[in-house]
Amino acid sequence: MSHGSATSRRRPPTPWLTTYRQLLVSVGPDAPSLRRSLIGLLLAAAAQGFALACIVPLLSALLSRRDFAEALYWLVACSALVVASLVLRWRAQSFDFDGRMAASTHRLRIQLGEQLRRMPLETLQSRRTGELNSMVLNNVDENLAHTLTIINLIFIALVTPLCTALALLAVDWRMALALLLIFPAIVPLYRWRRPALGRGKRILGEAHQQANADVLEYTQGLPVLRAACQAGAKAERLTSTFVHLETIQAIGHRKGAKPNILVATVVEVGLLIMLGLGVVWVLDGSLDLAVLAALFVIVARLSEPLSTFILYTAILELIESALERIGALLAISPLAQRQPEEQPTSYDIHFDDVSFQYAQGNVPAVREFSAHLPPRSLTALVGPSGSGKTTLTRLLLRQADPQSGSIRIGGVDIRHIPTARLHDLISVVFQDVYLFDDTVMANIRMGRPDASDAEVRRAAQAAQCLGFIERLPQGWQTRIGDIGGCLSGGEKQRLSIARALLKDAPIVILDEPTAALDSESEVAVQRAIDTLVSDKTVVVIAHRLSTIVGADQILVLEDGHLAENGRHAELMETEGRYQRMWRAQQRVKCWHVAAVRSNDDEPQPRGVA
């Protein structure tokens, strides 16, 4: 198992300006108000710094010169600056309080959801569900929820002391300079540790994402794992992911702790030296005692935020890496819609010299494949495992575009057909049925959301579903989540056929829907399929050749290219791949028959499942 990516180990830290821009992009239309909030926080931190600096002339006037009028003047100035700082900060943070941050977070989640819907399925399928889950939920929260708080703390740590030091230049340049020197000491330290800290946070983010994906996969696959006695083995893998996470966290804490302690030490020592110098200058008479007293107050106030500056920037790294992951996901462009948009009026299918290789594949999955599927015909795709049958149907559904060649429906290149229209044209019945946690009625209605209850019932009846739906605890209103495990494979399959019937698309793709069913369920599903495919252009992926002997044409695939093509009888006359496959399947069947002493060895007549 590979943990962490090489890229995160080598990548330089993101400049703050880039993070700032990414942050503004991520809040979309609220960018101007977020910008105003950030400026407000900056001004608030500056006002706080100047307010602190007012303490020096205030104490000087009060303790040394006993000039109460001047003291009052500085007191008012200090108070005004404190109030200004409070008001500015309050207004800036209203971005959080008045729900704009929550609204931005919500919008970003919707945007990510939309992106998942639009991005090429091939790219989507190359990511694990848990990773996407972690990105859409955790990263969005990491990104936005704490941003203003962290930026506020960083401003207080940097801008406030800087403004105090600048203001002190007017009172005592030596003290101001000493204070200003502490900053340049922090910056190289910070720059030295930042790449390591940034990498650490990125690797930690990736480790969290991996753990998320592993936990989801483990819980979802638990029934299969238990059945295969692999629950323990997979749990070991999960434990190894957790151990990796622990190691990363431990390294992160160690690497984070060192610069933190170092910077805190430099700041504390620097401020102590400043006070030491102040005492020396008071003793030699070159510094007013009241100024030194004021400096004690200022140093006490500034030392904490300055020392913990690195801690806040570490959280900023977390926000940065979340923003980067979100940005990368949003940057994936959908498959291009070619212009002009066209709508097919007939439903034959042409594959013209199609070649396709998966981004992660080493060899093409489909090579120079050409075929014509006449309208309302039944075409079977057969061939050994991995020969490219599923890939061809994915290309027809435009889950990816071929690198060369084209696919046409009714003479129209599918790249010219708007995605929604293309999806309207094709129904798919998979071997594995996915039912959503909603009512039975809603699950079937997904085929055509505007269908009336009566239409849904008619589709269910045609798909042989009525009997078992009426036996469910709440009938049509039973939630699949409550009884998902209680439906048989055949019943789920018939629900998915009811969906397809309701959709009534002119093209139907069947991915061997009866392959995993017992013979009783198979008969019921077969009847439902017969209703579904009448008058449609049908593509069926078949492993059991006995189910497609009646097909109008059989396309035999081998290593992604078309090896043979014809009807069952024609293909049986040539001594080719199909005939060998048929004979091999018959031998297996005879062996099976001999083993169970049954007479049922006749191939099925015409069928499509």
Ligand SMILES: Nc1ncnc2c1ncn2[C@@H]1O[C@H](COP(=O)(O)OP(=O)(O)OP(=O)(O)O)[C@@H](O)[C@H]1O
């Ligand atoms: N997402 C993917 N990324 C990389 N390679 C893939 C991907 N999906 C499939 N392949 C590869 O493409 C080739 C064709 O796979 P495909 O699933 O189309 O075959 P198939 O004939 O449908 O197989 P089966 O009958 O086992 O379902 C195989 O070598 C497979 O490993």
